[in-house]
Amino acid sequence: MSEANDRAVETVDEDPHEGGFRAHAAITTDRGGPRYGEFSEQVRLLMDNARYACPDDELVDELIESLKALNDRLADSRIDEWHSPAGTRIDLPSRGNITLPPYVVTEVNDNGVVAELTFRDFHLGGNNAAHGGHVAVAFDDVGGFASAVAIQHVSRTAYLTVQYRSITPLNTPLRIHAWADRIEGRKVFIKGTLYDGDRLCAEMDALFIKLNPGQA
């Protein structure tokens, strides 16, 4: 995983472009400390449990107080997006971004980006299947990664369509693949697939636009 991510890091380091998703901040895996991954996992677990919990009144009272205290402590440590570990910890699943379905990159090469991705309980759409919006989120992020690898530059999603071919299960390691189908000037046409074993769950067809210098 680290080798695959290293290539993405090179992409980030090479270009001083200030817009898009990058800033003049050195990439480090130190922020948040060695246990930040465990912290992220606990946050995900909290969301998993909250999604399925049916607490009684007493427990709700207790949880509100505990969460308030926790949120106060967390709020004290807030910093800007460029330096927060969530989204920049490239040593962790989904770069430590707890808002994304956790995925671990397994391949980055001329054929695009491949990752093992797992939708959690909190990604529930219905009947133990992933919410379609979360499937699109996964495609957007891995698709953006594939675009960055293809053009060695930052891009933004202009459109993204998903064909939902079969049910996407929760808590199951899935294979997500995104690759540049073709590049025309600033336009990067990205395709993607999401598989549960041999079964195709969803496909992506997207356009990413290479950002101009300074473009937000």
Ligand SMILES: CCCCCCCC(=O)SCCNC(=O)CCNC(=O)[C@H](O)C(C)(C)COP(=O)(O)OP(=O)(O)OC[C@H]1O[C@@H](n2cnc3c(N)ncnc32)[C@H](O)[C@@H]1OP(=O)(O)O
């Ligand atoms: C590793 C980290 C990965 C993270 C990935 C996450 C990616 C994201 O989620 S990004 C967030 C979602 N996307 C956005 O918010 C983007 C909002 N939109 C915008 O900012 C702009 O519309 C943007 C940047 C897409 C394009 O604007 P701009 O740079 O002015 O390009 P513009 O000159 O209009 O168009 C360039 C070309 O693309 C085409 N194009 C632009 N938008 C579209 C579209 N929606 N459909 C089809 N073609 C389009 C234009 O027709 C033009 O084509 P041509 O060169 O052939 O004439």
